[in-house]
Amino acid sequence: MTAVVDATDLEKRYGETVALSGASLSVESGEVFGLIGPNGAGKTTLVRALTGTTEPDTGTARILGESPAAVDRDRLGVLPQEFSPPARLSARELLSYYAGLYDDPRDPDDVLADVGLVDAGETWYEDLSGGQQRRVCVGSALVNDPDLLFLDEPTTGIDPAGRRTVWGLIEDLAADGTTVVLTTHDMAEAERLADRVGLLADGSLVAQGTPEALVRDHGGSSRLTIETAADPAAFADLEYPVERPNQGRGRSPDSAVVVRDVDPAAIGTVVDYLEARDIEYTELSWAEPDLEDVYLELADTTERERTDRLGGGDGGTGESDLAQAGETA
Numbered sequence: 001m002t003a004v005v006d007a008t009d010l011e012k013r014y015g016e017t018v019a020l021s022g023a024s025l026s027v028e029s030g031e032v033f034g035l036i037g038p039n040g041a042g043k044t045t046l047v048r049a050l051t052g053t054t055e056p057d058t059g060t061a062r063i064l065g066e067s068p069a070a071v072d073r074d075r076l077g078v079l080p081q082e083f084s085p086p087a088r089l090s091a092r093e094l095l096s097y098y099a100g101l102y103d104d105p106r107d108p109d110d111v112l113a114d115v116g117l118v119d120a121g122e123t124w125y126e127d128l129s130g131g132q133q134r135r136v137c138v139g140s141a142l143v144n145d146p147d148l149l150f151l152d153e154p155t156t157g158i159d160p161a162g163r164r165t166v167w168g169l170i171e172d173l174a175a176d177g178t179t180v181v182l183t184t185h186d187m188a189e190a191e192r193l194a195d196r197v198g199l200l201a202d203g204s205l206v207a208q209g210t211p212e213a214l215v216r217d218h219g220g221s222s223r224l225t226i227e228t229a230a231d232p233a234a235f236a237d238l239e240y241p242v243e244r245p246n247q248g249r250g251r252s253p254d255s256a257v258v259v260r261d262v263d264p265a266a267i268g269t270v271v272d273y274l275e276a277r278d279i280e281y282t283e284l285s286w287a288e289p290d291l292e293d294v295y296l297e298l299a300d301t302t303e304r305e306r307t308d309r310l311g312g313g314d315g316g317t318g319e320s321d322l323a324q325a326g327e328t329a
């Protein structure tokens, strides 16, 4: 297979801020590569360095076999995170306008249909909803039928049905051989669309792999979540590890405990334990580890490392985890 995106040791500073600190990645032809990571990790800067809109301080980047600034724009599609097209053009006019910039564009009406906006074709951009606007922007990155497509948070602000339209579109593009690099904060999106996922933290890729491999290597064990006001200390005699849920999962840590590593067949023993000790609970739910667990674990580990490096840490325990993650990358 041919590497369509090939970046080695990219570094980029903005004054004192280190946006990229040795980011390397390679994306093969026809792959969908998902880039995930916390706010400020460097995802947009990496996309900008790979698409020729910013120059890295050091390191090398090649896309479609050329330097990003030299690549034939007819072969490249880019949806930036911030994109504000002229407000007083209709959705159809905007797509026609962008189509006119290329030698052999797609029919704008087909693109309008692809992004699910046929009925809103005559509406001015400024009168579209936020999600519809984003869909027009996605369409504008597709009008030249690119071989390589960068989508920086394509579905932000799009409702669940619209998100599925965009997901289907990306799947169809990938099936036709388009190489896609996608940044997202939506772990379900990364897990569903990406052949491989790279986790960027603190300016470098700390782990890369298929979603399955990342979950296997870094996702930890299964979670049995018990909605209860009881303190984890009440579970001291339970034979499984017990912890508070991570706040990244949108739960108040005081309203639940998580029991790790319980086989589904053994859930009954945990229920017996709760009942024998009169521990009140409202709900039990069991889940396999997923990409969100990987994200929370590795992003948290990197943050602890960074804080320790800056001398403000509490001696966190993530060193060995990060070393392991580095080996994966």
Ligand SMILES: Nc1ncnc2c1ncn2[C@@H]1O[C@H](COP(=O)(O)OP(=O)(O)OP(=O)(O)O)[C@@H](O)[C@H]1O
Pocket: 014, 017, 018, 019, 037, 038, 039, 040, 041, 042, 043, 044, 045, 046, 081
């Ligand atoms: N043009 C710029 N000038 C100064 N600092 C910048 C610039 N662009 C990015 N940065 C800084 O570089 C770091 C990385 O930013 P970047 O936008 O690449 O992160 P990100 O991972 O895309 O974040 P988010 O998930 O919030 O979009 C941040 O600290 C940001 O403030």
